[in-house]
Amino acid sequence: MELVTPSIGLVFWTTVSFLILIFVLGKFAWKPIMKALDDRERSIEDALSAAEKAKEELTRLNNESEQLLKEARAERDKILKDAKDIKDATIADAKNLAKVEGEKMITKAKEEINNQKMAALAEVKNQVAGLSLEIAEKVLKHQLEDKSKQESLVNDLLKDVKLN
């Protein structure tokens, strides 16, 4: 029975000890320790969620930059295409213009040539006419110098004419 009979002394001292412990440790150990643990856990959690957020942000930025790159590439392609179009259009325009201009010039040249030809022909005609007249004059002059022959011709001609 000795074993299971609590003695007043140990009951008293255990009570005192426990009360001292719970007071001292509660105030100076458990409170700061629990607070430190909670704080640290919270800071770790915060750090983890911040890292997660940073990762997300990074992914977002990556996506964004990729998007931008894609857009830039598209833009470049578009600009290149536009430039090519413009170049083609310019070349085509220039060609057209040149053609039109050339044709115009050719037409003009032809006209000029024609005119020149006409002028030259007229000139030639005039000269031919002058020359002919001169020749005719000279011939006539030459012919008319021999009177006897003239008379014989007129006579011949008159002989053929029968008066009716």
Added chain:
Amino acid sequence: MRNNRFFVVNRHAFVLIFALFSFVSINAFANTENVHSDSTQAQVNHTDSAAHGNAHAAGHGEEEKFNPSELILEHIADSYDWHLWGHTSIHLPVILYTDKGLEVFSSGKFNHGHDVYAGKNNYKIEHNHIVIVDAAGNVDEAASKKVLDFSITKNVASLLLSVTLLIIIFLSVASAYRKTEGKAPKGFQSMIEPVIIFVRDEVAKPNLGYKYGKFMPFLLTIFFFIWMNNMLGLVPFFPGGANVSGNIAFTMVLAVITFIVINLNGSKAYWGHIFKPHVPLWMYPLMIPVEIVGIFTKPIALMIRLFANITAGHILILSLISLIFIFKSALVATVAVPFAVFISVIELLVAFLQAFIFTMLAALFIGMAIEEPHADH
């Protein structure tokens, strides 16, 4: 429920310890009879007298005879001296409160229970208790009953040592937390921290829910207090060896404190469950007394569980060591010592386990008491 697992573990450990204990003791006595048939009569006398609490008186007659039950009971009981080795022991102070006032003197005055100390009364140690004797040396029963013994016995000294150790350890750990604020724990701090987190996450949070913070100081204190005393009890020599947590007074105080904490925090639903149980009205005369008894059985179970487990462990180890002296053969030591080492290692586990179970059940009972009505059925 998650703590069922621990009940099973506890029961297994308990059954194992008692099975081993009974096996060892039966064999020990059986063999003693065979080997020392001439001393059988004396042995039986010793056991009988020990059972009647007269071991000390009977032991004086034949001092050379080894009496294991007397030795074991003496080791697990309290004492006014703290035995170191051989004939050397520390004389602890005796503090008595008698009707003639306070008495403080050294237990060395008793000369290991042989002398009578004359203070305001004449005191003598009788059956490990201080009694008042008259001039002729006869015990004055009536006066002895009035003596309140607040002596710093071996258990009290060990208890105060554990309190000192706990305060030193946890104040240094707390200061380590201030120094390494927001950083990883270091050194001793990192040894203690998992245990604190274990108590918080495995004991407090599952049982107490979001209100766990309020009870953390209580649970942590009770856990480390029990653990520290269990561990000190396992150290076989000074400054350990006292059987504090295997003393019914110690476990009773812890159980009473737990009882107070449980019932002071009892919610409306808790008291309603006791005085207005969810049963038909005609069962009230049966149920209400059962529920009221239930309030008390919970802490009583805590008290007895811790007491029995720790005491059983001490008895078991001492029994194994006693085998060597029962057989008076060093050869037995080759079996008994490894076995005692094995049991000691189990006791290390039990020391933690019992602290954990006490805390766990205290948390469970508090959790049941503070439960909100909506969680009830």
